[in-house]
Amino acid sequence: MKVLLSAYSCEPGKGSERGVGWSMAREVARHHEVWVLTRPDESKDAIEAELAANPVPNLHFVYFTLPFWKDSLRWGQSGAMQLHYYLWQIQAYFVGRKLHREIGFDVVHHVTFVRYSSPSFLSLLPIPFIWGPVGGGESAPLSFWADFSWKNKLYESLRWAWRSIGELDPFTRLTAQRSAIIYATTKDTAQRLEKLGATNVQCLSESGMTQAEIEQLSQCPLPTGFPIRFINIARLLHWKGLYLGLKAFAEANLPDAEYWILGEGPELGRLQALSLDLGIADRVKFWGLLPREEVLVKLGQCTALVHPSLHDSGGWVPLEAMASGRPIICLDLGGPSELVTPEIGIKVPAHSPEQAVSDLAKAMIKLAEDKKMCLQMGQAGQQKVKEYYSWQAKGDLFAQVYKDITTENGQELTHEFS
Template sequence: MKVLVSAYACEPHKGSEPGVGWNWVKQIARFHEVWVITRANNKEKIEEELNRNPISNIHFIYYDLPKWMYFWKRGQRGVYFYYCFWQLGIFFLAKKLHKRHQFDIVHHLTFGNNWMPTFMPFLNIPFIWGPIGGAETVPKNFKSEFSFKWRYYETLRNFLQWWALKLDPIIKMALKRSTIIIARTKITQNVIPKKYKSKTVLILESGISMEDFSYKKMEPKKNNNFKILMVGRLIYLKGFSLAIKAFAKLVKEMSNSVFFIIGGGPEMKNLKKLSKRLAIEDKVQFLGQLPRTEVLKHMAEADVFLYPSLKDAGAWVLYEAMLVGLPVVCLDYAGPGEIVTKECGIKVKVETPEQVVNDLASALKRLALDNDLRYKLSQGAKKRAAYFAWDRKGEIIKNIYKNFWGEQNRK
């Protein structure tokens, strides 16, 4: 089939939305001929990768708005407006491309939010939307963990999502005209209006490349410190404050515990203050942003991967930690709650901040004291991570397209 893809974010060797765009495009291209409309500033990295590893049946079309509109991209406030205008601009480009190539499917990949518009449904050809998320919100009881700025931001975002699903005519048209809607979490799947549920499928958006992964968990050493690792951008929704509070409780009972935090972000200063206030600053090491190779080395040396994120749909770093063989302690919520099973980690219920902190500390203590359990979960983590290999996800995408094509032929 001839497939047209809309992928605002699409870049090789990246996580988050750029990685979703790139890897989904690669998997679709294993079975179909693909034309991809993406941002012009992605061109350099994409062309470098294609020169190293050519893919004959992918055609990239690079598009950007006029330079005088670039001011919208400065900071997060204007990205939404820039994105909306970009989507409108590529609609007219897509019409010209469709007239030339006669596509069988148009697939909108990124941004994958259920409250951000796409005009691809108006091409009047079969439309696939997703993987989309956006319904993953911070539980109300946990907003007390954030500053006023972040509480305001989260409230505004929740309002935009509600407005989009209930009132935005562009989003309502996307829901109506979609042949298939791909939800990236059960939370998002559950907010899809009832009349469209029958055409909604659940696929976690991210995956892991197995071929370039050679790091293995190091054998535990006797009388060694119990090393806990957390990796991510230091922002409010990642749950770093919960992790530090839980670690403070653990240290009172297990003084050989150490906590390494990798990542940078706006909450760095506040998190360091929290560590000092809890009198554990000598036990918590903020390593800042590190190259991926260094991150993987730390993973190989750690005992447990702590990841109490309050909102993630998919977590690339979580897959890598699992593939290394790290047992996971996370919340039973959103993406991590669906990725992690009892065979590879311990999931904590999400009720109140106090309960989560206590339960995280208990889970860490349990793993610190039980080497056999850590080994069992380590082996389970490797097996579970392999389940999310990109090539396997490609087969799932292939079947979705196959089923979709069968439905079209029966009409």
């Protein structure tokens, strides 16, 4: 089949959005012939170098950017970047339409950005359109806003407003309504897409891992012995909920236990002060931002991952913890909640900060007291990653979806990742 893939962000050897774009393109090209629309300024050199070293015959890249605004990276992830993204999507339609006339695609698939509140004008092409996985429909529960500073409350308000504006865009609604199938990263996003008029929405995480990464993480020693160590790997932002983890660790009051925090961000000072106020500063270690190799070493030295994020769309860190055989403690919110089952970890309801802290503390105590449970959860997580969350498995899934979606009568798709 001939597949047109839209990947505004795409680069080999990277994580997050860039990694999603590259990995999806490479894996789908194992099954079908793929043309990828992307930008030259972000990653053309890296893509061409990778293809020269490891050719993928079925993979073709079409680079373009706005003629009047060629450097889309200059403004980072600011509002200007979002405007560039929107205008680039319009341009992508005309580039894609021209290519379709020349090549005759069977299906078009929007991959990045992983965002439901901005349209993909490629949905206007006269061929089946697949959207996603897309996310962004998650919100921090209002009961948790009381703990936020005024700047953080402003951030959450602006995020909500920006998303609402996107939902009012008639082209966003048209994208939802013209999609043959949409993959949403979470149930929250799925519900918002259905309100936009989408008729076929299924949940699927955008996160994935290469076989090499899975093998590397599987070498981490099993989480046994003392001391009990909990690890939190995240940008130090208010909505990552690290303060909830610290409070829960203090409430659990486990003897000789440690709490490690890896990452950097604006909440560092507040978190350090909180650990002092809670009387746990001597058992909390802030490691800062470490190279990936060192992060994996630290992960292998810990018993369990604590990931109390309030509105993650994806679940990159929990996925790495699963691959390393670590049980996970998270809130029953967003992407992590979609990944973590009772066999893999402990999901805590998020009704209020006080309740969440109490339940997180109970989960810490439970894992600290039951080494067998830790091992069983870790092994279940490793198995699930191998079966469902390798990029190869995702490539297999979408390769089949493309075939199903172009069959006669548009029969209903039943491929779910669960």
